[in-house]
Amino acid sequence: MMATGGGDSETQTNARGDAGHRKPSLTWTFAAGAGIGVLGGMIGLGGAEFRLPLLIGLFGFLALQAVILNKAMSLIVVLTALPARLVSVPYAEVVAQWSVIVNLLGGTLIGAWVGATWATRMRSATLYRVLAALLVLIAIALAWSHFGGTGALDLSPVTRTVAGIAAGLAIGVVAALMGVAGGELLIPAIVLLFAVDIKTAGSLSLAVSLPTMLVAFARYSRDQSFQVLRGNAKFVATMSAGSIIGTVLGGLLLGVVPDAVLIPLLVSLLLLSSVKVWRHQ
Template sequence: MIGLGGAEFRLPLLIGLFGFVALQAVILNKAMSLIVVITALPARLAAVPYAELAPHWSIVVNLLGGSLLGAWAGATWATKMRSATLYKTLALLLVLIAIALSVSHFGHLGSLELGPVTRAVAGLIAGFGIGVVAALMGVAGGELLIPTIVLLYAVDIKIAGSLSLAVSLPTMLVAFARYSQDQSFGVLRANGRFVVAMSAGSIVGTVVGGLLLGAVASAVLIPLLVLLLLLSAVKVWRHN
């Protein structure tokens, strides 16, 4: 209903409701986010044809130059953090996502007047930061990518949504590959049925959300979701 995959809301549930420790929750979230993004691609291409996206391929390359490195770095840091530190990091990132969600839906997203070289450097830096956040939280990163693409490259928000998927998928695969080298990756084998069940629920939810699009005004829905993210951040921060 808000144009995001929902992984930022799934993560607190994996920790608080289902009882997975921080790193296990991140890896599970990453796996389910991958499944949801892959299933969303055909529908997105139907809504925004490839012909409309092709002229913007340089944006994807620019952001990937930073996000792939950021994803590897973020996943590496996550596997080396103490659990207590990772919980607090995740809580702070949930607050960041809440802010980004508020700004992207209620703020005015214009575009920055930047020269080609400055824009390319800014894209690399932004891509790196988004890759780190996406890897640490196990999310696709669309809530950060979409406003970044609009701000840096002056692209229509509908096209920005599709370009964000083109950046998210390779970025998520890199983080997933790095997590596969850690022993905590075994949580996927141990909870295979759970992953399939929750992924199926997420996919059904995306369909239902699409059908309900516009049923609830953004002015009501977004503040509720922001409040949920902030409450989740407090709970994750206090988690033992």
């Protein structure tokens, strides 16, 4: 039976996050966060798409709890990554593309609120399956962004604006439902729709992700399952610290493992995770 304002009764029973999941050591939590960060850093992302199935499958959080925790950690990682990113891509270069940011935010902000609302109202069984399907989507986007090789689309200004809002809306929904920053979808969308080079697109995606995540976070804060953050503050802080350090290390390892080897392995990992999340009880 559907519970008011917070998924199903299983989610309500464990809303505070003080039951229904394993109690890992802080050392193991830090190591897991660092491993996720390395994976994400090696492909220029924060790793939230790999963290989500880990929160569900390894640490035993319920679907909505895992999404909220993932969103909190994604927000922390993005806040630390944005200043560092502006060092490699000048601030003036990002500001020059302000119209791209505004265009996408026109969709992502609405999508983030809608996606977070859907997540809090879904039964856990349904949310697990939605998350599994979205992991497959992320795997496809990851493979396409590295091997697709498609150039920017030739669109009229009006069509590009409408397409940007529509793409932003869809990305905002996905990012809110999974608790991710959405860079794995934003970057190819920016390259395709606005003919921006991939390095600048990475910085623009962070500029779009931050306010989008804040909107989703605000919506989740209205649900009782948001209490999982209070019950797992040390867990969040420790895994976030590991993720940040791991992301830096992964960035240093960028190019060490050829994309032809790394990307298929990560895509396979996402697909395997989607199967496990789909079957999760």
